[in-house]
Amino acid sequence: MFYRETGDFKTSYSADTQTFPIKLDRYRFWAIAIFAGILVPLWIASVPRQSAEFFVNPILLPFLIFSLAAIGLNILTGYCGQVSLGTGGFMAVGAYACYKLTTAFPDLNLVLVIFASGAITAGVGVLFGLPSLRIKGFYLAVATLAAQFFLTWMFSKFGWFYNNSATGQITMPPREVFGIAITGPDAAPWATYFFCFFFVFVMGWAARNLVRGRVGRSWMAIRDMDIAAEIIGVNPLKTKLSAFAVSSFLVGIAGALYFGVWYGSAEPTEAFGITLSFQILFMIIIGGLGSMTGSFLGAGFMVLLPILLKKLMVDMGGMEVAVAKHIEIVVVGALIILFLILEPHGLARLWQLAKEKLRLWPFPY
Amino acid sequence: MKLARITAALAVAVATGAAALPAAAEITVPSLVYRTGPYAPNGIPWANAFQDYFNLLNERDGGINGVKVKVVECETAYNTTQGVECYESTKAEGLVFHPRSTGITYQLIPKATTDHKVIHSMMYGRTSAANGKVFPNVFNFPANYWDAASIMLKHAGDMEGGMDGLKGKTIALVYHNSAYGKEPIRTLEKLSEKHGFALELLPVDHPGQEQKATWLKVRQMRPDFVFMWGWGVMNQVAIQEAASVRFPMDRFIGTWWSGSENDVLPAGAAANGYKSITVHAPGASFKVHEDILSLLYDNGKGAGERDRVGEVVYNRGMLEAMYTAEAYRTAMEMHKTDNPTGDQLRDGFEALNLDQARLAAIGMEGFTVPVQVSCENHGGPGLGAIQQWNADSKTWTLITDFVGADREIIDPLIAEDSAAYASENNVEERACN
Incomplete structure (x- = not known):
């Protein structure tokens, strides 16, 4: 009944090869895009600032930013098969690039600053991607782990990166885009939300089309069997490094937003530590490796579940905070293990199964 | 169907949680605690002391000027992200925040001014917040x-x-x-x-x-x-x-x-x-400890373990709670209200004047030094003493008097650092008269 090609006639090649060939999928995509891009900002702008901030700062912003980072890591790990534990370090590169650029050129448009931070991170990512040409699997994971530690160490060691501030903290100065404050304490919640949404939408669009095209197919070829891919003419050097570049570009933008728009100030070891790398890796594993939807689902799961559990246990259940926190750790951990056992392909696979059932609805088997 | 009902219930839960309103004639003080995570051994006595002191005020004095105090805890696990979440979710009811972590403090400093909240980062956080002209809503007294x-x-x-x-x-x-x-x-x-x-x-x-x-x-x-x-x-x-x-x-x-x-x-x-x-004496030998033990712990109302009352971190949490309570009292008396707003509470913090007589009245004579805060000086007197550990008796002892810092080195540093913050963030120094 739902999600069927029946009756959805295509009369041109471009219509046939579009991202969402099924009508319902297309409508759903645009419905979500309009909802998230227009209705949500309007709603945020209409509610009082205090409750708007509660929804935007701890929930919506991290969801968007981690989704973007998860898409970035998914390109590298999910699509190209190169395991990376350096996401936190690469996000730090994006954040520090953003900080250095915006403090050195205060009049530069923030959108440009953030794209430039992505580009700088892409360069660093390629540099650390070079070992991937010789090493794979666990060994590559360790090499990227080294990147994680090296980068955060570098940012706390050399004063140039943090403009020699007394404490090594970097603080985002207030910046405006088209006269609307985006960073700093005066930024309106709807503006910060929309700013992040814009990047997630544009980058998600670009990434989705990349993985569908020649580049994405060569990534997947390398992932599935690199020797076979090389024999049929996929250049491993170009493919792997392009995966590192694109992935780091997205991760760098996520890092710049994480620091500039969401956090406002950061220090390398705490904000960009190894736990951040693991968190994003968990997101794509739970969401689904090699899936765009999975990146969003995984980020949503990791961001929302703890807050939801806390609300349920502390605010509604009246439980003591420490007990609730311990239960939360147990529940989140158990759910992750449960998911990996019951559905190793992640939440994206569940969604796919649901879609298949919906095709057969009302008589699924 | 069941799933839909559960999601609906969850949505309601999140919405009501966000919009919870403070009850009448009661002050809510949020307490950002870390009873879990790597810093919990220090976070637990700290959080307990904070609760105990306000419970003591409720039991002994009927609250602050007769207004009861409710402490709402929020767990941060010493993690910046969770700390910011706690701030956002408790700021509807709370006016004063104690981040208890430098990382969280740095996140909240710019927000506090916009939101008209008070940050009391007691003896931690950004040192130059001692300059009240640049940081009107942040306090770090009694010392930095x-x-x-x-x-x-x-x-x-x-x-x-x-x-x-x-x-x-x-x-x-x-x-x-x-x-x-x-x-x-x-x-x-x-x-x-x-x-x-x-x-x-x-x-x-x-x-x-x-x-x-x-x-x-x-x-x-x-x-x-x-x-x-x-x-x-x-x-x-x-x-x-x-x-x-x-x-x-x-x-x-x-x-x-x-x-x-x-x-x-x-x-x-x-x-x-x-x-x-x-900045305060060790041990549980003061009048305030006696009260806490007799009114709370003897009646089974203590937040923690009895024999940990008087530990250094416990005493510090108590000190922190005392400053907040006294600032509330000052604000109430200044503005003749039972329910001060954020800005009024800020005025209360700025007009805080804890002299020996007041310290004696609240059972803390000899426990700590008098503190006077002003519009320019959010850093307090900046006095400290050295304590030494005796491993045999398992006690700390003060071995020096409370002495002041080298102001000719520190004051220019504070001015320099706060000026750097002001120019980076387009903050205009306010006038203090």
Whole structure:
């Protein structure tokens, strides 16, 4: 009944090869895009600032930013098969690039600053991607782990990166885009939300089309069997490094937003530590490796579940905070293990199964 | 169907949680605690003391000026993200926030001014927040890290027979490699220029469980003093390592976050003689402790364990709660209201004047120093004393009087750093008259 090609006639090649060939999928995509891009900002702008901030700062912003980072890591790990534990370090590169650029050129448009931070991170990512040409699997994971530690160490060691501030903290100065404050304490919640949404939408669009095209197919070829891919003419050097570049570009933008728009100030070891790398890796594993939807689902799961559990246990259940926190750790951990056992392909696979059932609805088997 | 009902219930839960309104004739004080995570051993007594003090006020005095206080805890696990979430979810009811972590403080400083909330980062956070002209909503009295560095150095000078005795000596700073640990460096650098000692920096990465290399360096360079800026497990490991390289404990001085029972007990007898700076007396021998024990713990209303009342971190949490309670009282009296707004509470903090008489009235005579806050000075008097650990009796003892810091070094540093913040963030200095 739902999600069927029946009756959805295509009369041109471009219509046939579009991202969402099924009508319902297309409508759903645009419905979500309009909802998230227009209705949500309007709603945020209409509610009082205090409750708007509660929804935007701890929930919506991290969801968007981690989704973007998860898409970035998914390109590298999910699509190209190169395991990376350096996401936190690469996000730090994006954040520090953003900080250095915006403090050195205060009049530069923030959108440009953030794209430039992505580009700088892409360069660093390629540099650390070079070992991937010789090493794979666990060994590559360790090499990227080294990147994680090296980068955060570098940012706390050399004063140039943090403009020699007394404490090594970097603080985002207030910046405006088209006269609307985006960073700093005066930024309106709807503006910060929309700013992040814009990047997630544009980058998600670009990434989705990349993985569908020649580049994405060569990534997947390398992932599935690199020797076979090389024999049929996929250049491993170009493919792997392009995966590192694109992935780091997205991760760098996520890092710049994480620091500039969401956090406002950061220090390398705490904000960009190894736990951040693991968190994003968990997101794509739970969401689904090699899936765009999975990146969003995984980020949503990791961001929302703890807050939801806390609300349920502390605010509604009246439980003591420490007990609730311990239960939360147990529940989140158990759910992750449960998911990996019951559905190793992640939440994206569940969604796919649901879609298949919906095709057969009302008589699924 | 069932799923839909559950999601609907969850949506309602989130929405109501966000929109919860304060009950009438009751003050809500949010408490950002960490009862879990690597810093929980310190976070637990701190959170308990904070609760105990407000419960004591409710039991003994019927609240602050007759208005009951409700403490709402929110767990941060010392994590910045969760701390910001706690701030956002409790700011609807709370007016004053104690982040209890440097990282969280830095996040909240710009928000507090916009949201008309008060941040009291007592003896931590951004040191230059002592300049009330640039940071109208942030307070860090009664003393800050730069005061601590200077007072610790004064004590070192006393041991060498005067500040001139420090010439040519070496002081090593073992610090938590984070914004917190880096705070004293600039001050110590200035002081080393002034007094002619060499400063060696030895960073320890979070959480600080592995410090063999650091202490090997201490052993090689044999500094005359070691200062420590540590927190949590880092402190106890450092003291154990110092003992194992046979560094003389009376020349090992910690900041006020590196001098609690938790830090010295694991090293046992080896920790004997370890020193740290403090702003209040140790022990449970004051009137306020008596009240807490008799009114709360004897009736089973204590937040923690009875025998931990009077530990250093406990006393500090109590001090923190006392400042907030007194600021509320001042604000209520100034503005003749039972329910001050954020800005009125800010005025209360700025007009806070805790003299000896007031300290005696609340059962804290001799427990801590008088504090007076003003519009320009959010940093308080900046006094500190040195306490020393006795491993036999398992007690801390104050071995010096409360002394002041080297203001001619620190005041320009505060002015410089707050001016840098103001220009970076387009903050205009407000006038204080």
